[in-house]
């Protein structure tokens with residue numbers, strides 16, 4: 620069984636195609652990052668998985684049951700799809716307790732979820748005193764109340780400051796280690812990449828990548844950046860290295876050589892043989908963020924909407 624399996628899943632809103640023929644299998648366990656620029660269909664996909672939006676075409680299974688019958692799996696799935704509403708004058712504990720009562724869940728779950736999201740010691744404070752990051756964690760605590768096998772979080776890092784993002788990322792890692800499956804969406808690779816085991820990358824509602832994060836990592840490139848001792852020599856150094864067979868690019872502060880770590884010594888020797896002393900030899904890895912942007916394009920929601928509506932537009936370069 621998969622946590623989620625979609626087949627040709629499609630949702631249109633009038634002329635706009637929010638999700639188009641999406642076929643993807645998400646394994647059970649660990650943290651799954653659902654990534655794509657704003658407007659690429661992440662929320663629509665999540666809403667379909669939760670039974671909040673009906674597909675126009677195609678189908679999907681959540682924990683083995685069709686999304687046509689969400690009641691069959693509703694109790695096994697926890698979700699945070701927008702900023703949760705809590706009573707600001709009440710404490711985190713009191714808010715969670717009333718939610719637990721409403722849903723008929725044992726009150727012992729309240730203390731458990733408070734610990735799970737790292738709010739122990741603060742649970743008696745009124746929610747109005749909480750930072751945005753703490754409120755998001757409280758929202759995740761509420762989603763965890765029924766002890767779900769699958770937790771779906773839509774952009775939980777949105778609007779958070781760097782410290783809040785770090786808190787959520789650490790929480791995602793802990794939740795992923797607890798045996799459940801966590802699907803978390805974001806439009807920024809850097810915010811969640813460190814927490815993810817598996818990635819689904821969408822663009823204009825279509826799948827551009829799905830697989831273990833290591834598979835995407837394998838697509839990153841390595842460079843050797845070198846710098847001549849005297850800045851004016853970098854131009855000639857670039858040509859010398861190119862004649863020796865490397866693909867080089869002149870950078871403002873040196874020369875970028877498209878080569879792996881193994882080539883660093885050989886590059887150094889070639890430079891020295893040509894009479895250059897290198898002031899810097901540095902092996903640089905392309906970031907996952909860069910691969911993500913290459914896959915998705917640096918689009919904004921506006922452009923995505925127009926593309927989804929089938930209108931062509933010139934490429935936006937930021």
Ligand SMILES: Nc1ncnc2c1ncn2[C@@H]1O[C@H](COP(=O)(O)OP(=O)(O)OP(=O)(O)O)[C@@H](O)[C@H]1O
Pocket residue numbers: 632635636637655656657658659660661662663664774806920923924927
């Ligand atoms: N209820 C709706 N009515 C009309 N259009 C919609 C509706 N919901 C989503 N859309 C459109 O579908 C497309 C995908 O939106 P969606 O919110 O799923 O993307 P997203 O990747 O979650 O983006 P964001 O991060 O900005 O929320 C957009 O063009 C959006 O305007």
